[in-house]
Amino acid sequence: MALQQTIDDTVRGLGFELIEVERSAGGLLRVTIDHPWTPGAPEQLITVEDCERVTRQLQYVLEVDNVDYKRLEVSSPGIDRPLRHVQDFERFEGELVDLTLKAPIGDAAAGQVHANRKKFRGALQRGEGSSWQIVWRDEPATKPGQRVSAKRPPAPEQALTFELDELQSARLAPVVDFKGRKSPAGNTENLE
Known part of the structure; x- marks a missing residue:
């Protein structure tokens, strides 16, 4: 120490x-x-x-x-920076994070989440009081090259409320875009 x-x-x-x-x-x-x-x-x-x-x-x-x-x-902490303190959670509120709970969630939330699940990836949000919340959608996996209908309804949004002492670990989720920067209009910028 x-x-x-x-x-x-x-x-x-x-x-x-x-x-x-x-x-x-x-x-x-x-x-x-x-x-x-x-x-x-x-x-x-x-x-x-x-x-x-x-x-x-x-x-x-x-x-x-x-x-x-x-x-x-x-x-530097890199793109998968660990989150340990309240200040880290405040700093990265709204970002995509990976959480691992110390213990499985136990009772499944409205039957949508598996009771033995400990790992989650979603957007970090402030809860009530000292609690925090992670919000995600469990979209079904698609096969490479499979077309997804625009008419298909999105998976329901789910949320898990937690206290910091319930976490085993928390990190920023590494999100890398190899396609280049996008302009506000959605077109790829000319990087010359």
Whole structure:
């Protein structure tokens, strides 16, 4: 725990937020950082220069504290950023997230959700009080190349309300679009 606190103090002293510290049996020490979030402020991304700056400072601090490690890795949280604190949930409200509950939901909600289900992907929304909610649609799977009728009604929207202490893990769902950027009209932009 002293190592975590030392790394956290160093990272915060440089103006960043510590997301995660991982140690592997092979001597790898992985530190994940991000910019602190301020509501309403533009989103800042972690750059290679930010990681280099934190790496250099951590190397000095860890040497002084005589921490045994073989390799230090400092990185951004990536597209599947873990959500751990209330502030993370507030920051990413409305985003697509993957949740894993500590225990299955038990009684199925109106018979639509399997009682042993623990994993969910959907839009994160604020619930009442300190609770949160995830909203999703369980669309039936389609085969590759299968046409889907425009007249087919969408699957019913489902919601699950949860408290943060009921979660085993929560992450942003990695959504990658390899087709390029879209203009507001829906046309692909010319990226020349």
